[in-house]
Amino acid sequence: MRLGQAHMMEYMMLMVFIIILIFAFMILMSVFQIGGMRTEESENVYKQSLIITRFMLNTPYLNNPRFADGSAFDDSKLTTINCTELKKVVGRNWFAFVWIPSSSGNDVECDTSTYPNCNKWEICKKRKTRTETCVHEVPVNIYRKMSDTMDVGILTVGLYGKCT
Amino acid sequence: MENALNDKNIISQPLKGQMSMLVLVLGIMFFIMLGVFLFTSNIKPKNTDYANLYVHNLLLTSLRSYTGYSHPCMSVSDTLSCAYLTPNRFCSSDECFQLAPSVAEETIRRVLKQNYDFLLIVEPENWDTVGGERIVIGNPAIENIRPKYTANEKILAYGSNLRIVLMIAEKR
Numbered sequence: 001m002r003l004g005q006a007h008m009m010e011y012m013m014l015m016v017f018i019i020i021l022i023f024a025f026m027i028l029m030s031v032f033q034i035g036g037m038r039t040e041e042s043e044n045v046y047k048q049s050l051i052i053t054r055f056m057l058n059t060p061y062l063n064n065p066r067f068a069d070g071s072a073f074d075d076s077k078l079t080t081i082n083c084t085e086l087k088k089v090v091g092r093n094w095f096a097f098v099w100i101p102s103s104s105g106n107d108v109e110c111d112t113s114t115y116p117n118c119n120k121w122e123i124c125k126k127r128k129t130r131t132e133t134c135v136h137e138v139p140v141n142i143y144r145k146m147s148d149t150m151d152v153g154i155l156t157v158g159l160y161g162k163c164t
Numbered sequence: 165m166e167n168a169l170n171d172k173n174i175i176s177q178p179l180k181g182q183m184s185m186l187v188l189v190l191g192i193m194f195f196i197m198l199g200v201f202l203f204t205s206n207i208k209p210k211n212t213d214y215a216n217l218y219v220h221n222l223l224l225t226s227l228r229s230y231t232g233y234s235h236p237c238m239s240v241s242d243t244l245s246c247a248y249l250t251p252n253r254f255c256s257s258d259e260c261f262q263l264a265p266s267v268a269e270e271t272i273r274r275v276l277k278q279n280y281d282f283l284l285i286v287e288p289e290n291w292d293t294v295g296g297e298r299i300v301i302g303n304p305a306i307e308n309i310r311p312k313y314t315a316n317e318k319i320l321a322y323g324s325n326l327r328i329v330l331m332i333a334e335k336r
Contacts, residue, residue, distance in 0.1 A: 014184055018191055025195050032202050039208075050213055057221070071221055072228065101274050138218055139225045139275040149230040150239065152275050164211065 039164070042134075046163035049134045052090050053157040056123075057138065061086060064143045072141040072150070073098060079115045083124040093160045095126040095133075100142060100153040116146045119153075126158065134163030215313040215332075222282075223315040223330040226271045233267075236260070243267050244286050244328065245321045247299060265301045272302075276332070281306060285329040289318070309333040 056062065058070040062077050078098060087094075099107060100119040110118035126133075135158040142151045227241040237243040237255035246253055247264035255263050264286075272282055283306040286299040306312055312333040319326040 010184060014188060017188065021191060021195055025198070028199055029202070032206060036206060039206075043211075046211065046214075050217070053217070067228070069224060071225055136214055137277070139222045141225045141228050150228050152225050152229040152271060154275055 042161070042163045045134045045159055045161035049094070049136055049157060049159040049163060052094050052096075052159065053136045053138055053155070055090055056096060056155060056157060057140065059086075059089075062123075066143075067141070071138075072143055073153075073155075074143050074145065075110070075116060075121075076145050078121040078123070078142070079110050079112065081121075081123055086124065094124065094158060096123040096155065096157045097121060097126075098123065098140065098142065098153050098155050100151050116144060127160070132160070132162050133158040134161055210311075212311075212313070216315075219313040219330060219332050220315040222272065222275065222332070223317050223328065225275070226268065226330075227317060227319075227328065229271050231267050231271075233263070237263060237267070240268055240271050241319050241328075244299070245319050245326055248286055248288075248297070248326055249321055249324065264299065268301050272330075279335055280332045281335050283307060283331045285331075287327050287329070289325040289327050291327065306331050306333045309336070 061081060062073045063070050064072045064074040064077075066072075098121045102119050107120045108114055108118040110121045135156060138155050138157075140153055140155045142153045143149075144151055227239065227244075229240050231237055231240060231243055233243070233255045235242075236246045236250070236253060237260065243255065243260060243264045246255065246260035251259065251261035253260050268284055272284065276282060281303045283300070283302040283304060286301075288294065288296050291298065310333075312331050315330045317328045317330075319328060
């Protein structure tokens with residue numbers, strides 16, 4: 001009788017241990033699954049942000065037609081670009097601006113009144129309410145129409161959301 | 165007869181205990197291995213799409229930029245090809261060969277991210293087989309740093325096409 005009880009206890013202990021292991025495994029799997037979903041979501045944000053950046057680098061809305069390789073923005077096009085038109089093409093939830101690094105460090109935003117003595121163009125303004133963004137910076141050329149020269153600047157494209 | 169049965173029970177007790185232990189150990193090992201497999205399968209290689217786009221655009225835009233000098237050094241690419249093909253030719257008061265490194269470095273540093281360093285190499289198209297002069301601008305140690313990102317461009321010049329290689333890597 002005692003021996004039988006000991007056997008029962010042994011099996012019970014084994015079963016309990018295996019059940020605990022299975023539960024621990026299930027929790028681990030769930031954590032992995034959730035982690036994987038989050039990674040996938042941030043990867044999508046990253047890819048989408050890159051797609052918008054590539055679109056900007058090649059779009060005739062901004063580029064000078066003389067440069068077939070793209071990445072050469074026309075400063076007059078940058079000054080007059082309409083953000084809502086671009087958002088109709090690539091969707092919402094992103095912002096972009098272009099700036100020419102100046103030695104003085106003072107940025108002058110470009111509009112019809114400051115053009116051509118300016119060095120920053122807000123293509124689509126960043127919202128102030130949302131903080132988490134996936135930002136990509138890429139060097140670009142800016143063709144200065146008035147002086148017929150090619151300057152070098154930085155295009156910054158950001159998508160609202162967390163990315164890897 | 166009864167004694168013999170009792171002996172059999174005595175012998176089988178430790179074996180039963182060992183079997184349970186074995187099942188337990190195998191079960192734990194199975195779960196650990198499954199966990200390790202899931203963890204390793206979740207690790208993905210670093211995405212280099214952006215870095216490649218960045219370095220390619222950095223080289224392309226730097227080469228197209230105007231220097232402020234007149235012909236034959238109007239753009240950075242003009243200055244580099246002048247430095248390679250006609251090094252003693254003057255651009256304003258400086259020789260092309262002296263001017264090229266400062267002009268190229270200044271243009272690249274204007275837009276290069278602060279945590280990155282660069283190496284720019286100007287060489288003839290088939291330098292690997294033929295050899296010859298090479299202009300090296302920037303940090304030469306980058307050639308041996310990993311990971312580094314590389315972009316290539318060609319300058320089509322009369323007499324010899326030039327191959328421009330730009331490498332960037334994070335500062336250590």
